[in-house]
Amino acid sequence: MVESLLIGLSTSASCVAQCGNIILSIIMAEKKSVGQSYGLLSGFMLGRLLIYSGISAVISLIDSAATIPAGVTAVSLIAVSAIMLIYSIGKTKQLCLGHHFTRKIYSACHGRISLLAFAAGALSSLNICPPIISLIASSIGTKAVFANFAMFFIGTSVFFLPMPLIGAIKNTEAVTKTGRAAALIVSIIFLAKGIGILTSGQI
Amino acid sequence: MNRKSNYWGTGRIGKSILLFAPMMMLIMLMLLGSASGGDAATQIARLITIAFFGAMFFLIIYTGKTDKWRAVAFIVSALLFCIAFIHNLILERGSMTFSNAEELSCTIPFCHIVTTMMIIPAAVKQTILFPGSLVEGFASISAMFVIVLCFSIVLGRGFCSWGCFYGGWDDGTSRILRKPVIKKVNNSYKWFSFAMLIVMALWSAEAAEPTYCSWLCPFKAVTENERIVDTITLIKNIIFTLTFAVLVVVLPLLTKKRIQCATFCPMGALLSLFNKINIFEVKNDTSKCIGCGKCEKACPMLAIEKRCPTLTCSKCGKCVDACPTGAMRFHIKGTPIDKHTTIARTLFIFPAYTFLVTLCGGSVANGLALIINLFI
Numbered sequence: 001m002v003e004s005l006l007i008g009l010s011t012s013a014s015c016v017a018q019c020g021n022i023i024l025s026i027i028m029a030e031k032k033s034v035g036q037s038y039g040l041l042s043g044f045m046l047g048r049l050l051i052y053s054g055i056s057a058v059i060s061l062i063d064s065a066a067t068i069p070a071g072v073t074a075v076s077l078i079a080v081s082a083i084m085l086i087y088s089i090g091k092t093k094q095l096c097l098g099h100h101f102t103r104k105i106y107s108a109c110h111g112r113i114s115l116l117a118f119a120a121g122a123l124s125s126l127n128i129c130p131p132i133i134s135l136i137a138s139s140i141g142t143k144a145v146f147a148n149f150a151m152f153f154i155g156t157s158v159f160f161l162p163m164p165l166i167g168a169i170k171n172t173e174a175v176t177k178t179g180r181a182a183a184l185i186v187s188i189i190f191l192a193k194g195i196g197i198l199t200s201g202q203i
Numbered sequence: 204m205n206r207k208s209n210y211w212g213t214g215r216i217g218k219s220i221l222l223f224a225p226m227m228m229l230i231m232l233m234l235l236g237s238a239s240g241g242d243a244a245t246q247i248a249r250l251i252t253i254a255f256f257g258a259m260f261f262l263i264i265y266t267g268k269t270d271k272w273r274a275v276a277f278i279v280s281a282l283l284f285c286i287a288f289i290h291n292l293i294l295e296r297g298s299m300t301f302s303n304a305e306e307l308s309c310t311i312p313f314c315h316i317v318t319t320m321m322i323i324p325a326a327v328k329q330t331i332l333f334p335g336s337l338v339e340g341f342a343s344i345s346a347m348f349v350i351v352l353c354f355s356i357v358l359g360r361g362f363c364s365w366g367c368f369y370g371g372w373d374d375g376t377s378r379i380l381r382k383p384v385i386k387k388v389n390n391s392y393k394w395f396s397f398a399m400l401i402v403m404a405l406w407s408a409e410a411a412e413p414t415y416c417s418w419l420c421p422f423k424a425v426t427e428n429e430r431i432v433d434t435i436t437l438i439k440n441i442i443f444t445l446t447f448a449v450l451v452v453v454l455p456l457l458t459k460k461r462i463q464c465a466t467f468c469p470m471g472a473l474l475s476l477f478n479k480i481n482i483f484e485v486k487n488d489t490s491k492c493i494g495c496g497k498c499e500k501a502c503p504m505l506a507i508e509k510r511c512p513t514l515t516c517s518k519c520g521k522c523v524d525a526c527p528t529g530a531m532r533f534h535i536k537g538t539p540i541d542k543h544t545t546i547a548r549t550l551f552i553f554p555a556y557t558f559l560v561t562l563c564g565g566s567v568a569n570g571l572a573l574i575i576n577l578f579i
Contacts, residue, residue, distance in 0.1 A: 021405050181398030
């Protein structure tokens with residue numbers, strides 16, 4: 001368990017780099033207080049926790065490393081991309097293609113941004129990234145898979161905690177617009193990654 | 204008599220020469236100090252370069268037009284830098300292209316933009332992407348980092364209009380047409396560069412490579428790029444060409460704005476933050492402002508909102524030149540807005556212009572020597 005915590009702490013830079021983009025852009029784009037931003041982060045973390053619990057359950061059952069096929073990772077990345085795109089475009093007043101469609105989906109989620117953050121957290125966790133591989137490798141054959149994943153989750157979450165503090169910045173318009181733009185860029189990156197995995201069949 | 208013609212008052216030429224003399228000495232020191240020998244073309248190129256930079260500085264001081272003459276020096280520097288850079292690459296490596304293996308072994312040059320992608324890996328993983336064993340003739344990454352940092356602390360985002368050897372490209376294309384085809388560009392697009400900064404810094408840390416350089420940099424099209432060996436490298440090269448064509452040529456041409464610098468460059472966003480801590484700024488003296496909006500229209504960086512320069516101002520001086528009443532001016536923070544205007548402008552221009560010559564002077568001379576060699 002301690003080893004899993006250390007894996008989480010030592011590899012969390014990678015987690016923040018990958019998933020931090022997603023939640024940071026959402027937090028920045030919402031004109032929320034620090035407290036409300038922590039609410040969004042909680043939704044995101046809950047999504048991650050749910051998926052980690054699922055993965056650990058699968059590992060416990062089949063005791064194998066081959067838990068997430070490349071196709072699932074690719075589809076989940078594309079789904080995250082779609083969520084971020086809808087989020088970014090749905091919040092923007094002037095837009096080009098797909099404006100009405102995305103606005104409608106965004107409107108359907110209106111007032112439930114935490115739900116959006118939750119979905120983004122869950123989908124972004126369905127990803128074979130270096131920290132997860134390290135954790136799976138160290139967890140196989142052990143009896144405390146759930147506990148290992150829980151400790152790993154805590155370890156990787158530490159660096160997410162300061163993110164909502166960005167809500168304390170006074171120039172909210174600048175932060176909001178930057179956040180929406182970041183969501184759009186993240187969407188494009190995840191889409192490219194997903195398509196790359198789908199076409200090559202390799203992660 | 205208009206504002207510009209009595210800029211220095213009586214004895215304008217004498218005062219201009221007095222200010223020009225120390226800069227000319229600095230330029231000569233920088234371009235001749237470390238030079239030893241060289242063929243006739245090199246010697247001629249050095250003399251022309253000294254005369255060129257000297258003349259531009261004198262005109263900035265004498266005419267009171269900052270942006271007009273700065274832009275000439277800046278654009279020429281950008282074009283000749285690329286010529287000299289490509290020539291150096293061909294001499295050292297035999298080609299403008301590099302392989303993935305060469306990138307991994309860190310034998311390719313880099314520019315200041317990579318600084319934005321070093322932040323997180325350096326802080327969290329104690330790893331510097333693009334470590335320093337580089338092609339001979341280029342600065343080490345630590346030297347580049349220190350130069351950019353020092354300049355940024357002193358002059359803020361002034362780097363983007365007074366030092367960046369890429370900025371001259373879209374500064375140049377944005378001046379080709381007399382009037383913009385696309386007349387209105389939303390100022391909010393400038394925040395896209397901040398999003399680029401955040402995403403690129405995080406993405407680079409995750410991918411352990413300078414992702415902006417590897418995937419998006421428009422200037423790869425005119426400096427160096429990865430050799431096309433598979434689909435991925437083909438896609439990368441298509442992206443480089445497209446971003447250059449769209450962001451550096453077409454959009455600046457149509458909008459008369461520096462679209463790449465204002466909306467896409469992560470380095471520009473990082474440098475904007477330094478505007479907060481350096482003492483120089485461009486400020487509007489509201490008591491003289493008549494609200495004509497010419498400053499906002501002229502600003503190529505989308506930095507002026509409600510007739511006030513904001514965080515992303517690159518201190519190019521275009522709004523200062525455009526202002527019909529002299530309300531827009533260079534200013535030292537903490538001093539009265541209506542006093543010491545000339546001193547503030549001069550104090551800013553001296554270090555800024557020195558930096559331009561330091562960073563680009565050698566490349567301009569080398570690029571010029573190559574052109575001269577074509578004719579003799």
